[in-house]
Amino acid sequence: MTVLSAKNITMQFGGLTAVDQFNLELSANELVGLIGPNGAGKTTIFNMLTGVYVPTMGEIVLNDQSIIKKTPHEIVKLGASRTFQNIRLFKDLTAVENVKIAYHNFIDYNMVQGMFRTKKFWDEEKKAQEECMKLLDIFDMGEYADTLAKNLPYGQQRKLEIARALASDPKVLMLDEPAAGMNPNETAELMETIHFIRNKFDITVLLIEHDMKLVMGICERIIVVDYGKTIAEGTPDEIKNNPDVIRAYLGD
Amino acid sequence: MDHNKKKAYLVNTVAVVALYLVFFLLIQTKTMNNYFVGIAIMTCIMIIMAMSLNIVAGFLGEMALGHAGFMAIGAYASASFSMVLIDSGLPLPHLVILILAMTVGGIVAGIFGFLIGTPTLRLRGDYLGIVTIGFSEIIRIFFINFGPTGGAAGLKGITRLVNFHNVYWVTIVITFLIFTLGRSKHGRAIISIREDEIASEAAGIPTTRYKVLAFSLAAFFAGVGGALYAHYQSFLEPSKFGFMFSIEMFVIVVLGGLGSLTGSIISAIVLTVLPEMLRSFAEYRLLVYSLVLIIMMIFRPQGIFGRSEFSLTAFIESLIQRKNVKNSIGGGEAS
Amino acid sequence: MNLFLQQLINGLNVGSIYALIAIGYTMVYGIIKLINFAHGEIMMFGAYFAFIAATSFHLPVWAVLLSSMVIMAIIGVAIEFIAYRPLRNAPRLSALITAIGVSLFLQNLALIIFKPDPKVMPKIFPETIYKLGEIEISSTTLITIGLSLFFMVLLDLYIRKTKQGRAMRAVSEDKDAAILMGINVNRTISLTFAVGSALGALGGVLYSVAYIQVYPTMGVMPGLKAFIAAVLGGIGIIPGAMLGGFIIGMVETMTKAYLSTTWADAIVFAILIIVLLFKPTGILGKNTREKV
Numbered sequence: 001m002t003v004l005s006a007k008n009i010t011m012q013f014g015g016l017t018a019v020d021q022f023n024l025e026l027s028a029n030e031l032v033g034l035i036g037p038n039g040a041g042k043t044t045i046f047n048m049l050t051g052v053y054v055p056t057m058g059e060i061v062l063n064d065q066s067i068i069k070k071t072p073h074e075i076v077k078l079g080a081s082r083t084f085q086n087i088r089l090f091k092d093l094t095a096v097e098n099v100k101i102a103y104h105n106f107i108d109y110n111m112v113q114g115m116f117r118t119k120k121f122w123d124e125e126k127k128a129q130e131e132c133m134k135l136l137d138i139f140d141m142g143e144y145a146d147t148l149a150k151n152l153p154y155g156q157q158r159k160l161e162i163a164r165a166l167a168s169d170p171k172v173l174m175l176d177e178p179a180a181g182m183n184p185n186e187t188a189e190l191m192e193t194i195h196f197i198r199n200k201f202d203i204t205v206l207l208i209e210h211d212m213k214l215v216m217g218i219c220e221r222i223i224v225v226d227y228g229k230t231i232a233e234g235t236p237d238e239i240k241n242n243p244d245v246i247r248a249y250l251g252d
Numbered sequence: 253m254d255h256n257k258k259k260a261y262l263v264n265t266v267a268v269v270a271l272y273l274v275f276f277l278l279i280q281t282k283t284m285n286n287y288f289v290g291i292a293i294m295t296c297i298m299i300i301m302a303m304s305l306n307i308v309a310g311f312l313g314e315m316a317l318g319h320a321g322f323m324a325i326g327a328y329a330s331a332s333f334s335m336v337l338i339d340s341g342l343p344l345p346h347l348v349i350l351i352l353a354m355t356v357g358g359i360v361a362g363i364f365g366f367l368i369g370t371p372t373l374r375l376r377g378d379y380l381g382i383v384t385i386g387f388s389e390i391i392r393i394f395f396i397n398f399g400p401t402g403g404a405a406g407l408k409g410i411t412r413l414v415n416f417h418n419v420y421w422v423t424i425v426i427t428f429l430i431f432t433l434g435r436s437k438h439g440r441a442i443i444s445i446r447e448d449e450i451a452s453e454a455a456g457i458p459t460t461r462y463k464v465l466a467f468s469l470a471a472f473f474a475g476v477g478g479a480l481y482a483h484y485q486s487f488l489e490p491s492k493f494g495f496m497f498s499i500e501m502f503v504i505v506v507l508g509g510l511g512s513l514t515g516s517i518i519s520a521i522v523l524t525v526l527p528e529m530l531r532s533f534a535e536y537r538l539l540v541y542s543l544v545l546i547i548m549m550i551f552r553p554q555g556i557f558g559r560s561e562f563s564l565t566a567f568i569e570s571l572i573q574r575k576n577v578k579n580s581i582g583g584g585e586a587s
Numbered sequence: 588m589n590l591f592l593q594q595l596i597n598g599l600n601v602g603s604i605y606a607l608i609a610i611g612y613t614m615v616y617g618i619i620k621l622i623n624f625a626h627g628e629i630m631m632f633g634a635y636f637a638f639i640a641a642t643s644f645h646l647p648v649w650a651v652l653l654s655s656m657v658i659m660a661i662i663g664v665a666i667e668f669i670a671y672r673p674l675r676n677a678p679r680l681s682a683l684i685t686a687i688g689v690s691l692f693l694q695n696l697a698l699i700i701f702k703p704d705p706k707v708m709p710k711i712f713p714e715t716i717y718k719l720g721e722i723e724i725s726s727t728t729l730i731t732i733g734l735s736l737f738f739m740v741l742l743d744l745y746i747r748k749t750k751q752g753r754a755m756r757a758v759s760e761d762k763d764a765a766i767l768m769g770i771n772v773n774r775t776i777s778l779t780f781a782v783g784s785a786l787g788a789l790g791g792v793l794y795s796v797a798y799i800q801v802y803p804t805m806g807v808m809p810g811l812k813a814f815i816a817a818v819l820g821g822i823g824i825i826p827g828a829m830l831g832g833f834i835i836g837m838v839e840t841m842t843k844a845y846l847s848t849t850w851a852d853a854i855v856f857a858i859l860i861i862v863l864l865f866k867p868t869g870i871l872g873k874n875t876r877e878k879v
Contacts, residue, residue, distance in 0.1 A: 073455075077456060089451070092443075092559055101457065102455040104437055107437045114439075115429045117432055125437075128437070165455075315683070375867060381622075382863065385856075393852055538691060545691070546688040549684050549685040549688065
């Protein structure tokens with residue numbers, strides 16, 4: 001069953017074609033990697049898939065709904081969420097508050113009930129606190145719950161981004177370089193966590209990464225892009241030995 | 253509600269009531285004469301103005317420099333309403349008329365907040381600031397030219413429905429509501445937009461909707477403040493609601509700390525009371541004020557409290573702690 | 588038709604003054620991304636110094652203009668050094684509020700020193716009225732427009748052809764890269780303030796000659812309008828400020844002539860809002876996108 005598909009999506013900025021007729025088919029529960037040299041257009045693809053950019057051409061379907069003209073928050077409601085290459089946490093909010101933002105749509109009270117502190121408010125906030133703490137616990141971040149995001153160590157910040165992205169209960173999770181800046185231990189831990197959440201939450205994961213150990217280690221399928229075009233697609237073994245891929249990374 | 257929160261609510265309620273009783277006694281025994289009562293009333297109104305502005309400038313983090321415009325709308329709308337209502341001869345108690353007038357002022361201002369905010373909030377930063385100035389000036393010029401509310405000569409004969417007692421409690425209620433807003437999911441959503449709008453949108457927050465909401469709420473409360481102003485001064489003049497007044501309110505919020513409601517309260521008190529105390533130095537007042545502003549920005553730009561709130565409960569506890577440590581022999585371990 | 592041409596000339600007159608003041612805003616914004624709220628007060632003090640030069644010292648016209656421009660250039664540099672430089676790396680909001688503080692400070696300083704009652708600016712330019720058919724143009728108007736255009740052309744040449752001008756453009760584009768290229772950024776910024784303030788002062792003098800009065804708050808509205816002009820033309824773009832100044836001058840004059848005096852200001856603000864909502868980078872501005 002296809003959860004997310006992109007057909008020939010193209011992104012043009014003025015005269016520059018950043019992404020050229022990219023195609024993608026994500027099936028349920030897949031763990032797919034998107035790799036390519038710097039500037040290949042990977043984040044641009046993410047931005048198109050999450051509504052940050054509107055593709056110049058092409059079609060994107062999420063859970064049988066066209067999302068091409070939808071805003072990012074509408075796409076989140078439809079079941080896709082993402083993390084950012086350069087961490088974008090809410091710096092002056094605590095870790096648990098960061099997660100609560102993504103949990104926003106599951107907290108059920110209106111503004112009046114909030115302002116007048118009705119029972120509904122207290123009940124829903126308690127539920128939100130419990131659920132968001134559970135997510136933090138999965139990432140072993142319970143002790144950091146009330147720490148301001150800006151005061152978290154780098155590795156914890158990266159994990160928080162992912163925890164937050166999970167709070168909106170996505171069907172498709174898109175991770176943009178989740179292991180950037182991590183040491184080998186942290187990366188190994190991250191690999192386990194990604195596997196774990198894929199299985200526990202029954203989600204599809206698409207990730208951009210430069211760390212080949214992680215990509216080859218957990219991705220079931222890999223798509224390679226260069227200069228905005230797909231140059232190869234296949235299993236890790238196939239990709240490892242693909243001459244086009246090698247050429248793209250190392251040159252001729 | 254957990255134990256700590258219950259304690260905080262209790263402490264704050266006691267403090268609020270105690271403060272009121274102090275003022276009540278001062279007024280009843282005529283220790284505080286009309287002049288000082290007037291200052292106290294204006295202070296309450298400025299507290300409301302500062303906190304309402306903080307919703308946009310502090311929670312949302314946008315430079316809203318046209319707040320006086322919404323105050324004007326609230327003032328004129330509520331005044332027109334109360335004048336018509338009183339003229340109609342309906343035997344309503346003053347308090348009821350005041351509450352209705354505040355509601356009218358708030359709602360009309362809030363509607364304009366929505367109308368102005370919707371297109372304006374697509375802009376960011378400096379540009380947003382300039383457009384809000386533009387709208388505020390247009391509102392002021394409108395009232396200068398609008399005959400039915402007196403035009404440039406102003407609107408006279410508004411019944412004075414406001415006294416210290418009702419304005420104090422209105423201020424407390426509004427303070428409570430804006431506090432609770434800030435610590436609700438809606439407040440969190442607005443703050444997340446300030447922190448990182450793109451991430452907020454990517455986390456599922458309908459950012460445009462919340463930006464407009466913040467703006468409209470701020471306008472609503474500004475309208476209520478305007479209604480109180482109108483029914484205290486009994487007289488409205490468009491020139492009072494100019495660019496300078498918007499700037500004054502903005503400066504109050506900044507000096508208190510953008511995002512800190514207690515900061516806005518204290519800043520509003522200081523910046524309303526102090527100039528009155530220094531009336532004899534009136535000439536130099538604004539000069540000193542502007543110097544203070546410049547020095548603050550250079551040496552403590554985050555204002556008095558930055559983004560945090562002053563917690564009365566925590567303050568009292570820290571005093572108790574210090575006393576305990578002092579009391580134990582040799583300053584030993586405090587348990 | 589004659590009324591129209593007459594108003595056209597009035598529009599050019601007031602527009603050239605707005606253009607001179609707008610240039611100051613746009614140059615400062617271009618180089619340090621700050622809306623210098625105090626620029627209106629620089630214009631105001633420029634008028635006061637000219638007033639003093641003309642009435643107390645009885646200096647000839649050229650000396651009145653020159654002394655006002657030079658003094659305000661120095662004061663502009665001093666303001667940048669004292670109030671804005673410490674906030675060079677602070678968030679934009681802090682610098683903006685400081686600018687507001689400086690503006691308030693200067694207004695009140697003028698109030699204390701010069702007292703609130705308006706002074707009458709003497710006619711420092713020869714007063715002859717030329718007639719073109721039914722249209723009257725005063726020599727003052729011609730001189731105003733002429734001087735403005737002269738200095739605008741001079742500035743344009745300076746920015747494009749001199750080393751310092753290039754340095755200004757470089758710092759506007761990328762301050763860090765400019766530092767790496769060996770440009771003395773502090774000096775360039777000071778120079779920008781000097782030039783912007785000098786032109787603002789000139790604008791102030793011409794304004795006070797046109798409208799006769801000099802008073803402490805005279806810089807507030809023209810300052811705001813000149814700023815709107817700068818935004819209209821494209822903030823940070825000097826030809827934009829010139830273009831914007833003339834447009835705003837025209838709009839204001841035509842509105843006062845054909846619609847209503849009281850609504851003229853409102854219409855200027857309305858233009859600002861419409862421009863910012865539909866083309867925030869201004870008429871001559873480019874579109875930029877935030878990278879995600």
